[in-house]
Amino acid sequence: MDLIRIDDPEDPRIAGYRNIRERDLVGRQGLFISEGKVVLDVLLSAEAFQPRSLLILENRVAGLAETLAHVPDDVPVYVAAGPVLDAIAGFHMHRGILALGQRRAPLTAAELLASLPDRALVLVLSGISNHDNVGSIFRNAAAFGADAVFLDSECCDPLYRKSIRVSVGGVLKVPFARFDRDEEFLLALKEHGFRGLALSPHGAHDIRTLKRPDRAALFLGTEGEGLPPALLAAMDTIRIPIAAGFDSLNVAAASAIALHRLSEAVTSA
Amino acid sequence: MDLIRIDDPEDPRIAGYRNIRERDLVGRQGLFISEGKVVLDVLLSAEAFQPRSLLILENRVAGLAETLAHVPDDVPVYVAAGPVLDAIAGFHMHRGILALGQRRAPLTAAELLASLPDRALVLVLSGISNHDNVGSIFRNAAAFGADAVFLDSECCDPLYRKSIRVSVGGVLKVPFARFDRDEEFLLALKEHGFRGLALSPHGAHDIRTLKRPDRAALFLGTEGEGLPPALLAAMDTIRIPIAAGFDSLNVAAASAIALHRLSEAVTSA
Numbered sequence: 001m002d003l004i005r006i007d008d009p010e011d012p013r014i015a016g017y018r019n020i021r022e023r024d025l026v027g028r029q030g031l032f033i034s035e036g037k038v039v040l041d042v043l044l045s046a047e048a049f050q051p052r053s054l055l056i057l058e059n060r061v062a063g064l065a066e067t068l069a070h071v072p073d074d075v076p077v078y079v080a081a082g083p084v085l086d087a088i089a090g091f092h093m094h095r096g097i098l099a100l101g102q103r104r105a106p107l108t109a110a111e112l113l114a115s116l117p118d119r120a121l122v123l124v125l126s127g128i129s130n131h132d133n134v135g136s137i138f139r140n141a142a143a144f145g146a147d148a149v150f151l152d153s154e155c156c157d158p159l160y161r162k163s164i165r166v167s168v169g170g171v172l173k174v175p176f177a178r179f180d181r182d183e184e185f186l187l188a189l190k191e192h193g194f195r196g197l198a199l200s201p202h203g204a205h206d207i208r209t210l211k212r213p214d215r216a217a218l219f220l221g222t223e224g225e226g227l228p229p230a231l232l233a234a235m236d237t238i239r240i241p242i243a244a245g246f247d248s249l250n251v252a253a254a255s256a257i258a259l260h261r262l263s264e265a266v267t268s269a
Numbered sequence: 270m271d272l273i274r275i276d277d278p279e280d281p282r283i284a285g286y287r288n289i290r291e292r293d294l295v296g297r298q299g300l301f302i303s304e305g306k307v308v309l310d311v312l313l314s315a316e317a318f319q320p321r322s323l324l325i326l327e328n329r330v331a332g333l334a335e336t337l338a339h340v341p342d343d344v345p346v347y348v349a350a351g352p353v354l355d356a357i358a359g360f361h362m363h364r365g366i367l368a369l370g371q372r373r374a375p376l377t378a379a380e381l382l383a384s385l386p387d388r389a390l391v392l393v394l395s396g397i398s399n400h401d402n403v404g405s406i407f408r409n410a411a412a413f414g415a416d417a418v419f420l421d422s423e424c425c426d427p428l429y430r431k432s433i434r435v436s437v438g439g440v441l442k443v444p445f446a447r448f449d450r451d452e453e454f455l456l457a458l459k460e461h462g463f464r465g466l467a468l469s470p471h472g473a474h475d476i477r478t479l480k481r482p483d484r485a486a487l488f489l490g491t492e493g494e495g496l497p498p499a500l501l502a503a504m505d506t507i508r509i510p511i512a513a514g515f516d517s518l519n520v521a522a523a524s525a526i527a528l529h530r531l532s533e534a535v536t537s538a
Binding site: 139140142143145169243246250252254266 | 413534535
C-alpha cells in the first residue's frame with residue numbers, strides 16, 4: 001500500500017474532507033466521513049459500505065498498520081501533518097483517523113423487509129432528528145444484534161458524521177432504510193408478519209412481562225411529542241416503568257432497555 | 270413578584286450569567302446554571318439546592334407564570350430581550366430560561382451513606398469525565414429512583430451546565446457526594462452493608478439472573494479502560510450480555526439497563 005503525502009490543504013484529492021463540520025449539514029449523496037480507528041475497522045468490514053479514501057495523521061500511521069492492511073489496493077491512503085489535517089477539516093482533529101466512505105446501493109424499506117430472517121427484531125424510528133440520539137440508538141441496535149432499523153422522513157440521516165461517531169460504527173453495521181408514509185409502511189410490516197410494539201411512557205403492557213413475538217417491530221418516537229396517535233392506535237403499546245415524579249427516559253436509554261429485553265441475539269448466560 | 274428588567278449586558282446584577290459557556294470550565298463554588306423550564310421546576314422543588322436568581326427571555330415570561338409563582342420572594346427574576354440575553358450568555362440562548370442556582374451545604378460521602386434507607390440502590394461512578402455521560406447517568410438514576418450517586422475524584426462535576434441539562438434536572442434530584450480514595454470508600458460501603466456490583470463487559474454474573482441485594486452499590490467505569498482491576502477484584506462483577514462482534518455499550522446505556530433491572534422504585538406493572 002502506498003501512502004500519499006498531502007502538504008496543501010487545498011489539494012483537490014482530499015476535497016471530500018474539507019470543512020467537514022459545516023458540510024455535515026448538507027446532503028452528501030451517500031458519501032460520509034468516519035472518524036477513529038474503531039469506526040474505520042467497522043467500515044473496512046462492512047458489506048453495505050465501501051471506503052473511498054483514508055486521511056490519516058502522520059504520527060498515527062505506524063500504530064494503524066494492522067488496520068491499514070485491510071484497505072483495498074485501489075483505495076488511496078492520504079497522510080498529513082497535524083496543521084495540514086486541521087486546516088483541511090476546519091477544526092482540530094485530535095484523533096487523526098478519517099475515512100471517506102460511500103454507501104453501496106441502498107435498499108428500499110420493502111427490500112430490507114423482504115431480506116429479514118424468520119425471527120427478527122427491527123427498530124422503527126419516528127421523527128428522531130437529533131444526531132446523538134440516532135447514533136446512540138444505532139449503537140444499541142448493533143450491540144444487541146437488531147436485524148434492521150427503519151427511519152421515517154423526519155429522522156435525520158444516520159450517515160451524518162456525528163451519528164456515525166456516536167454509534168461507534170453501528171450505523172455501518174445494522175442495515176437501515178427509510179420509508180415515506182407511515183400507513184404504507186405499517187401495512188408492509190403487517191404483510192411480513194411483524195407485530196408492532198410502540199414504546200410509550202403510558203403504554204398498556206409492561207415490558208418486563210412482554211412475550212417476545214417472532215417478528216417484532218419496536219417503534220420509538222421523540223421525547224417531546226412521542227409517537228403520533230395514529231401509530232399508537234395501530235399497534236400494541238409498551239411501557240418501561242420508571243419512578244413517579246420524574247420526566248421520561250431519553251429515547252436512546254429507552255432503546256437500550258427495550259433491546260436488552262427483546263433481543264435474542266445476545267451471548268448466552 | 271417583581272420582574273427586574275435588564276437592558277445592559279454588563280449590568281453587575283446578572284454577572285453570574287456572563288459567558289456561561291466558557292465559565293463552565295472553571296469551578297463555581299457550588300453555583301451552577303440551569304436551563305429550561307423542566308430543570309427550573311426541578312430546581313424550585315429541590316431540597317439540596319436553591320435558586321439565587323432567574324434570567325428569563327421577555328417573551329417567555331407570560332408562559333412561565335405557573336412556574337414563576339413558585340419562586341421565593343427574595344429571589345430576583347431578571348428579564349431581558351433576546352439580543353441582551355445572547356450578549357450576556359455569550360451565545361444564542363434559544364430557550365431563554367436560565368437560573369443561577371446554588372448547592373446548600375453538600376453532604377460528605379460518609380454523611381450521604383449514613384442517610385440512606387435500609388433497602389437502597391446507589392451508583393458509584395469511577396473516572397467518568399464526559400459531561401454527557403454523567404448527565405445521562407443522573408437522568409437514568411432519577412428515572413429509576415436510585416437513592417444516591419457517588420463520584421470519585423476523576424469524575425467531572427455533575428453541576429456543569431451541560432450535565433445538568435442532559436440530566437433534565439436529575440443532578441438536582443438524586444443526592445450525590447464525592448469520595449477521595451477508593452479503598453476508604455469501599456470500606457465504608459461494606460460497613461454500611463452494601464454489596465458492590467461492578468458492571469463490566471466480562472462480568473461473572475449475568476444481570477438477567479442476578480438477585481437484587483437489599484443494599485446494592487452499582488459501580489460504573491469508563492468505556493475505554495473500564496473499572497480499575499483493584500475495584501473489580503474487590504466485588505462481584507456483572508455483565509449485560511450483548512451480541513458478539515461489536516464494541517461495548519455506552520456507559521449511560523449500560524446504567525439504564527442495570528437500573529431497570531435492579532430498581533425497586535418503579536411504578537408497578
